[in-house]
Amino acid sequence: MEQEQSFWQFVVQQSDKLWSQTWAHLGLTLISLIIAIVIAIPLGILITRRQKLSGFVLGFAGILQTIPSIALLGVLIPFLGIGPKPAILALFLYALLPIIRNTYTGIKEVNPAVIEAAKGMGMSKWQVLMKVELPLAFPVLMAGIRTATVINVGVATLAAYIAAGGLGEFIFGGIALNNSNMILAGAIPAALLAIILDFLLSLVQKINFRSIRIAYLVFPFALITLSSFYLLPTQIGGRMLGGFTPEFMGREDGYLGLRKIYKLGIETVVISDAVMYKAAFEKKLDVISGYSTDGRLKAYDLITLKDDKHIFPPYYAAPLVRQEVLDQYPELEGVLNQLSGYINDSTMTAMNYKVDQLKESPEKVALDFTMAHHLYKPARAAGHGTIRIGSKIFGEQYILAQIYKILIRGNTNLNVITKSGLGGTKICFDALTNNQIDFYPEYTGTGFLVLLKPDEKTLKGLAGDIDGVYHYVSREFKHQFNIKWLKPIGFNNAYALMMRREQAQSLQIKTITDLTNHLNQN
Amino acid sequence: MIKAENLVRKFGSQVAVNGISFEVKEGENLILLGTSGCGKTTTLRMINRLIEPDSGTVFIDGVDIRSRQPEELRRGIGYVLQNHGLFPHYTVAENIAIVPRLLHWKNTDIRQRADELFHKLNLDPSIAEKYPTALSGGQQQRVGLARSLMVNPPVLLMDEPFGALDNLTRIAIRHEFKALDELVKKTLVMVTHDVQEAFEMGDRICLMDKGEIKQIGTPEELLFSPSNEFVSGFFREQRLQLELKSVLVTEILPGYPEKEITVWEKMEALLHIRNDDSLEEQLKIEDLMRAFLAYKKK
Numbered sequence: 001m002e003q004e005q006s007f008w009q010f011v012v013q014q015s016d017k018l019w020s021q022t023w024a025h026l027g028l029t030l031i032s033l034i035i036a037i038v039i040a041i042p043l044g045i046l047i048t049r050r051q052k053l054s055g056f057v058l059g060f061a062g063i064l065q066t067i068p069s070i071a072l073l074g075v076l077i078p079f080l081g082i083g084p085k086p087a088i089l090a091l092f093l094y095a096l097l098p099i100i101r102n103t104y105t106g107i108k109e110v111n112p113a114v115i116e117a118a119k120g121m122g123m124s125k126w127q128v129l130m131k132v133e134l135p136l137a138f139p140v141l142m143a144g145i146r147t148a149t150v151i152n153v154g155v156a157t158l159a160a161y162i163a164a165g166g167l168g169e170f171i172f173g174g175i176a177l178n179n180s181n182m183i184l185a186g187a188i189p190a191a192l193l194a195i196i197l198d199f200l201l202s203l204v205q206k207i208n209f210r211s212i213r214i215a216y217l218v219f220p221f222a223l224i225t226l227s228s229f230y231l232l233p234t235q236i237g238g239r240m241l242g243g244f245t246p247e248f249m250g251r252e253d254g255y256l257g258l259r260k261i262y263k264l265g266i267e268t269v270v271i272s273d274a275v276m277y278k279a280a281f282e283k284k285l286d287v288i289s290g291y292s293t294d295g296r297l298k299a300y301d302l303i304t305l306k307d308d309k310h311i312f313p314p315y316y317a318a319p320l321v322r323q324e325v326l327d328q329y330p331e332l333e334g335v336l337n338q339l340s341g342y343i344n345d346s347t348m349t350a351m352n353y354k355v356d357q358l359k360e361s362p363e364k365v366a367l368d369f370t371m372a373h374h375l376y377k378p379a380r381a382a383g384h385g386t387i388r389i390g391s392k393i394f395g396e397q398y399i400l401a402q403i404y405k406i407l408i409r410g411n412t413n414l415n416v417i418t419k420s421g422l423g424g425t426k427i428c429f430d431a432l433t434n435n436q437i438d439f440y441p442e443y444t445g446t447g448f449l450v451l452l453k454p455d456e457k458t459l460k461g462l463a464g465d466i467d468g469v470y471h472y473v474s475r476e477f478k479h480q481f482n483i484k485w486l487k488p489i490g491f492n493n494a495y496a497l498m499m500r501r502e503q504a505q506s507l508q509i510k511t512i513t514d515l516t517n518h519l520n521q522n
Numbered sequence: 523m524i525k526a527e528n529l530v531r532k533f534g535s536q537v538a539v540n541g542i543s544f545e546v547k548e549g550e551n552l553i554l555l556g557t558s559g560c561g562k563t564t565t566l567r568m569i570n571r572l573i574e575p576d577s578g579t580v581f582i583d584g585v586d587i588r589s590r591q592p593e594e595l596r597r598g599i600g601y602v603l604q605n606h607g608l609f610p611h612y613t614v615a616e617n618i619a620i621v622p623r624l625l626h627w628k629n630t631d632i633r634q635r636a637d638e639l640f641h642k643l644n645l646d647p648s649i650a651e652k653y654p655t656a657l658s659g660g661q662q663q664r665v666g667l668a669r670s671l672m673v674n675p676p677v678l679l680m681d682e683p684f685g686a687l688d689n690l691t692r693i694a695i696r697h698e699f700k701a702l703d704e705l706v707k708k709t710l711v712m713v714t715h716d717v718q719e720a721f722e723m724g725d726r727i728c729l730m731d732k733g734e735i736k737q738i739g740t741p742e743e744l745l746f747s748p749s750n751e752f753v754s755g756f757f758r759e760q761r762l763q764l765e766l767k768s769v770l771v772t773e774i775l776p777g778y779p780e781k782e783i784t785v786w787e788k789m790e791a792l793l794h795i796r797n798d799d800s801l802e803e804q805l806k807i808e809d810l811m812r813a814f815l816a817y818k819k820k
């Protein structure tokens with residue numbers, strides 16, 4: 001079992017990946033930082049000379065800093081696509097404020113008498129800047145660079161969401177896969193990078209420069225050229241490119257299985273689910289790992305490839321409920337089971353499409369659905385107790401949570417709170433076991449592979465066995481966690497490889513085996 | 523040597539300097555005296571083009587300074603500030619080498635000249651490798667002066683050079699500076715708001731108010747023939763002391779052997795040896811006072 005593997009074993013086993021991710025992380029951080037330095041320092045100097053600009057420039061850089069990182073990346077993708085470019089631009093934008101601000105304050109804090117003396121002795125403006133203002137502002141300026149560096153090392157983890165690599169691949173993969181070794185293998189080097197870079201810069205900060213020479217600027221340019229080599233491998237060339245989520249990359253029933261069972265040899269980048277479908281649509285990616293009920297399948301005209309060797313286990317959704325809650329409120333189980341049999345794959349895809357693409361609210365979609373299927377009843381008086389429904393952060397889970405809310409409010413006297421937006425499987429499941437939520441919709445395959453982590457023998461024995469998996473997880477969850485799987489709702493939101501419809505048709509690819517053959521021929 | 527003609531400088535709507543003209547001869551000390559905000563610093567800074575006048579002209583050695591490149595002009599004019607303006611990231615040795623370096627002096631020449639000035643200014647050679655923050659206020663001001671004298675500029679501008687020092691240090695350093703041979707030959711324009719300092723250091727005093735000159739002349743002229751109410755009012759409070767400082771002993775006791783000594787200085791000297799029980803000297807301080815009063819009556 002994976003869990004029993006020690007951290008060091010994991011690191012040794014994954015050392016190639018670890019190195020490449022660390023280098024990518026360092027590359028992203030340094031390139032963006034150096035570009036930021038090259039632009040922010042002159043800008044900081046400029047606003048000490050043009051006082052009127054200072055409010056505007058600092059304000060603007062300040063606003064950039066407040067944009068949430070994921071949002072900033074999302075905004076940049078339509079212009080720059082995926083990969084290192086938008087990541088570097090985003091990191092660059094974050095690094096601007098601390099450097100501009102500290103350059104500005106550093107120079108402003110220089111004793112005016114000293115500048116006056118420098119001018120009075122006959123130094124030119126350039127000499128005053130290079131020999132007096134910058135050297136004296138240097139410690140403050142360096143403090144800004146250190147701040148920017150530490151911020152960038154942190155934010156660079158998010159680069160993993162847009163196929164730009166970095167240690168975020170391990171961190172987010174680990175979170176998604178409930179694999180603490182993997183999380184640590186990403187988080188520890190990231191923390192070390194931050195500490196080491198900060199320490200090295202603190203040494204530089206202590207240097208007493210008599211004057212700043214242009215020669216010093218050559219050094220960062222040399223660095224930038226060196227680190228830009230890192231960009232080369234991810235250039236998207238003529239061959240097909242796969243974009244997979246961090247979670248998919250680490251899973252036996254994901255990329256690892258594709259390699260082992262299908263012998264699929266495709267170039268890959270790691271990317272977040274949030275931008276993957278669109279990137280495929282825009283031909284930045286050719287093959288992606290999606291979910292078979294995702295609404296974007298419909299929106300971007302993608303098709304799923306048939307899993308002809310059955311590596312993707314069934315992912316039937318069902319409510320995962322703490323037994324204590326069922327005991328406390330016996331009426332709950334029957335109400336939740338009402339939904340069973342009402343939603344098949346295409347119904348779910350259609351509802352997801354409404355939420356994800358047509359931007360209808362999950363509340364409205366849930367209401368429409370319950371109305372249409374005569375499951376809706378007006379809410380009863382509440383007061384008997386409160387049920388906390390959790391959901392992961394994607395539309396389908398929001399919709400299911402809202403449907404359950406309507407069902408519970410219409411059929412019981414229980415109050416309902418929805419706690420949506422629990423990051424991933426691990427976060428959701430931890431919330432459940434820690435009594436922070438009472439139930440959430442989970443998928444049999446996830447419960448089976450991610451939460452239980454069965455051994456090889458069980459895996460083989462249950463491959464492709466829909467009922468077998470359901471019974472196995474029901475039994476094990478009851479036994480290990482005192483948590484109950486209620487009846488499956490009916491749809492199967494399994495992993496699937498997806499391609500653009502027209503490309504798949506023109507290449508005559510219908511199954512994953514077709515894809516492997518195509519790649520082998522080229 | 524220096525000639526200012528009708529200098530006017532405004533900051534926004536405020537007139538800082540309004541039609542100032544003066545002339546400083548070679549080797550002369552001109553003091554710009556006046557209360558704070560009257561435009562002294564602005565006037566001084568127009569001489570080395572740190573401030574450009576709105577109108578008016580400054581000539582140095584007959585050359586309009588506007589025809590000279592500002593940096594080149596300033597390298598030839600010593601400049602001493604109230605807050606010394608030493609570079610905190612330079613050692614003392616590096617600080618005083620700034621102007622010679624700008625003028626591409628050789629290292630050996632710089633060192634030689636620095637040693638010479640260290641000696642003349644009573645600076646301990648061991649401070650050469652120290653940073654300015656490690657020095658006392660008096661040392662800092664001496665180093666500031668040494669820095670401005672390194673390339674031996676014929677003109678020296680000083681803006682309240684003793685202003686940041688405590689009273690005792692100020693008086694001590696003032697005496698030292700006055701006695702310095704390097705300064706004797708220099709054409710010096712010094713800003714101060716301290717009347718005593720002006721009378722001690724100045725060959726001539728330019729008394730300013732609200733950006734204008736009220737009177738310009740020797741200390742004695744200002745004191746004994748004030749040209750307006752403002753001037754006589756300005757010295758009223760410290761009048762006796764100033765008179766003692768502006769009158770030479772030879773003026774009241776013709777034939778007195780010490781030529782250049784003022785009555786004030788002589789009295790100070792006599793007070794210092796008071797404990798010597800020298801009857802002869804005790805008598806003299808009274809004689810001096812009597813002679814001075816007699817002189818004043820005339």
Ligand SMILES: Nc1ncnc2c1ncn2[C@@H]1O[C@H](COP(=O)(O)OP(=O)(O)O)[C@@H](O)[C@H]1O
Nearest residue numbers: 533537538556557558559560561562563564565
């Ligand atoms: N850079 C400046 N900007 C605006 N006003 C100034 C500036 N420099 C001086 N002033 C004003 O001009 C007047 C004269 O200043 P200054 O020459 O420094 O006086 P002083 O040296 O006699 O104390 C003052 O009222 C001062 O506030």
Ligand SMILES: [Mg+2]
Nearest residue numbers: 562563564713
């Ligand atoms: Mg002043």
